[in-house]
Amino acid sequence: MKKYFPATLVILALILFASLTNAQEDEKNLTAEEAKIMQExxxxxxxxxxxxxxxxxxxxxxxxxxxxxxxxxxxxxxNVVVYIEKIGDNKFPAPEEHGVVDQFNLTFVPHVIAIQKGTTIDFPNSDSVRHNVLSPPDCPMQFNLGTYDVGVVKHVTFDKSGEIPLLCNVHAEMSAFVLVLENPYFSLTGKDGVFKIEDVPPGTYKLSAWHEKLKTITKDVTLKAGKTTSMDFQLKKRK
Incomplete structure (x- = not known):
């Protein structure tokens, strides 16, 4: 598995920032189509x-x-997270790999990130303006990184499980979510809605599906050694 450590992340942020800055500086010398392709x-x-x-x-x-x-x-x-609520005593070592939630064009990228409890997320600012990253006071883990400059990377270790909204008090339109889970048995869907969780010990578990706007559904699932079990979810609006 590829790992991103702090030094690498700083380099990544600087490269992305430099690319964006160069694109903006050279935009005068590019055609509209070339500038659009560079940004894309x-x-x-x-x-x-x-x-x-x-x-x-x-x-x-x-x-x-x-x-x-x-x-x-x-x-x-x-951006639906399907996860097993509990595996054994839910005691697993935290990942060494860092997550990354970047800021670009007044948008958090990615919009949803699913992480195991104990994971550190790096928050580089690769935009062309200053940003602030914070979580609201009513969520499981509150933090406020303050307003910081372009090219700066800040870090948060998520040691409490649950749904953590991300906000920017400089730009009210920005939002994202960190879903912090107790164990590594989870999967985040793409546009096709497909999920897959592998290497699960045989047994009976609670399997839940979370979405930022829809009601979480939980189902019982019984797994047999070496077998694949299919389980579908249909999520509806929260009441």
């Missing part, structure tokens, strides 16, 4: 940041859970 390519590189950070687990003759999520009144069934 930079944005694609930002979107390639990982959306799941967890400890790698290997279980001999482990089970697999796979399935599809559909969402009512949501265009795509993406």
């Amino acid at each position: 390519n930079l944005k694609k590189s930002m979107l390639a940041l990982k959306r799941e950070i967890k400890t790698e687990v290997n279980v001999e003759n482990g089970s697999t859970i796979t399935g599809n999520v559909t969402c009512k009144r949501v265009r795509y069934p993406e």
Whole structure:
């Protein structure tokens, strides 16, 4: 598994910032189409940041859970986190790998990141303006990184599980979510709504599906050694 350590992340942030700055400085010398392509390519590189950070687990003759999520009144069934609530005593070593939530074009990227409890997330500012990253007071873990300059990277270790909204008090339109989970058995859907959780010890578990706007659904699932079990979810609006 590829790991991102603080020094590497700083370099990544500086490269992205330099690319954005150079693009802005050279924009006068580019055609409108060339400038558009440059901005789109930079944005694609930002979107390639990982959306799941967890400890790698290997279980001999482990089970697999796979399935599809559909969402009512949501265009795509993406950014749904499907996770097992408890595996044994839920005591797993925290990942060494850092997550990254960047800031670009007045947007947090990625919009949703699922992490195992104990994970550190780096918050570089790769935008062209200053930003602030904070969580609201009514969430499981409150923090405020203050307003900081372009090119700066700040860090938060998430040691409490739950749904952590991300806000910027400089730009009210910015929002994102960190879902902090007790164990590494989770999967985050893309636009196709497909999820897959592998190397699960055989047993009976509570499997939940979370979405920022929809009601969380929990189902019982029984897994057999070496077998794949299919489980689908249909999420509806919260009441």
